Amino acid sequence: MRIIIIGNGKIGNTLARQLSGENHDLVLVDSNRATLQRAEKTLDLLCVEGNGASISTLMEAGARTADLVIAVTNYDEVNIVCCLIAKKLGAEHTIARIRNPDYFKDASLLKREVGLDMVINPEAAAAQEIARILRVPSAFSVETFAAGRVDLIGFTIRESDGLAGRSLQQDSRLSSGNLLLCTARRGNQIIVPDGTFVPQVGDRAYVVGSHEALDHLFHQMGRPLERVRSVSVVGGSRIAIYLGWALARSGMKLRIVEQDPEKCERLSEKLPNALILQGDGTDQELLEGEGIYESDAFVSLTGRDEENLLIAMGAQRGGVQKVLAKMTRLNYTDLIQDMGLESVISPKDITANKISSYVRGLQNSQGSAVEVLYKLADGAVEAVEFNAAANLKFLNRPLKELQLKQGLLVAAVVREGKIIIPDGDTKLLEGDRVIVIAKSLFLQDLNDILQR
DSSP, X not given: OEEEEEOOSHHHHHHHHHHHTTTOEEEEEESOHHHHHHHHHHXXXXXXXXXXXXXXXXXXXXXXXXXXXXEOOSOHHHHHHHHHHHHHHTOSEEEEEOXXXXXXXXXXXXXXXXXXXXXXXXXXXXXXXXXXXXXSTTOSEEEEEGGXXXXXXXXXXXXGGTOTTSOTTTOGGGSSTTEEEEEEEETTEEEOOXXXXXXXXXXXXXXXXXXXXXXXXXHHTTOOOOOOXXXXXXXXXXXXXXXXXXXXXXXXXXXXXXXXXXXXXXXXXXXXXXXXXXXXXXXXXXXXXXXXXXXXXXXXXOSOHHHXXXXXXXXXXXXXXXXXXXXXXXXXXXXXXXXXOOEEEOHHHHHHHHHHHHHHHHHTTTSSBEEEEEEETTTTEEEEEEEOOTTOTTTTSBGGGSOBOTTEEEEEEEETTEEEOOOTTOBOOTTOEEXXXXXXXXXXXXXXXXXX
């Protein structure tokens, strides 16, 4: 596909890195020559210097013959104009990043009137992910498939769980019923397990299954299942606003600490049911005095990674059971692991994953196409949902008869609302929702899981 990315910021660069490894004809547009030169040296793409909202720049980038134009500059209005012009020039599909809540609430109108094919909001997507994780306090990540019927939950195996030291064949809790351990990370090693896999303490395990089966698993492990009732946030960002709206629907109490008085006023207007405290979120005496550490969960959402890490560490020391932090860079990965901070939220990665999922779907709109895509274990593993179409080469054939690619697992099947954890005798039928776990094979079609 010929894809034009307008904006080489955090999201644009992350997206370019993801897509450059998938054999696309990529063009990156930005007005900053220095950042373009860095991208050109490290990625397989063409760079065009200029204003993405300029007709001449878009024509130079090849918008007339583009399959997809993705506008992810820092300005909503520029992104909308870029997509509008690109569509007029002949681009087949357009995606715009829109962050302003006032614009985002009109997303359906923008799609209809401007011709946008997809509207992506990093802050709203990040807030949704935080809300999902808060629903399962024992997890460091929670992804959903099949319209919310299936969860993929990541958690770190502890000694007290009773899972370590026994293979999946010996311990049916992780490989039977409506759930399956489908991926594990042990240090820098990524494992797509079979029945001989033996979990160890410290493994970061990913389990797929129904809500009920996963709740039962955590109950068996003695993990807390109590619902989060109170959440404290430091940083009155857009993510905090979207999160506040999501938590209000769940009945959770919210407190936000923000230093800027103007932001505090806006938060009070947008979130009338939340308690807004004006103050320095790095002041531990303030946080302790206001009872912030008495909350069930804590989220650091300031604009600086360093502050978010320090604030999250303070919350952990203060005894908060569930702590999350927003991060935009990978520089602190080792430090995050050393301090035991499990749940890290990256808006740029979430956004890039959503767009990558859309791109995979476009590539194969007539076949068993990608419906949902998530990157796991720092991008080393993909969890992909497909819709089994009539052209699937192995419909009605037992999985044990197939030669599947290495590092790949058919993890779950959803058929007429029922979740099936497949075994060798399972046959895929037309209309099935099929969830596949793979070590970055860049699957575009369900047929791609077969060896050539």
